[in-house]
Amino acid sequence: MKDELRRNMPLFPIGIVTKLTELTPRQIRYYEQQGLISPERTKGNQRLFSFNDVDRLLQIKSYLEKGINIAGIREMLKQQQQVLEAKREAETAKKELSERELRRMLKQQIIHPRRGQIPLNHGELSRFFRH
């Protein structure tokens, strides 16, 4: 989950990206103008690309080689982004369910302590059920 931040860090100037992708600066700037990528800028207005930007450029390149036009690629990325969003939501829902399960089990343990188990005191209880 912390990887996402790393992948979105503005790191490389356009010169590095041209070597990484085999695309010309002209092409890269044009794709940005077409809304296919949104690299950050330095205080001096220079573009700084992230790993995600580079990956996306490589993706754009392969789509272009397969004969898909800019408009088509824009839609592909849009849909792909929606899929990722749905995935994140599903993941979040899953974790919330897990927490509810944990709470339920804790409550169960407090209400019906098993033999040999030390009951939780008030401090611990309030900590677990504060929310």
Add this chain to the structure above:
DNA sequence: CTTCTTACA
């Protein structure tokens, strides 16, 4: 020297 924008072929 690298990058940026703008304009033209």
Add this chain to the structure above:
DNA sequence: TGTAAGCA
């Protein structure tokens, strides 16, 4: 898309 000009 390539290239040139004039800046930063």
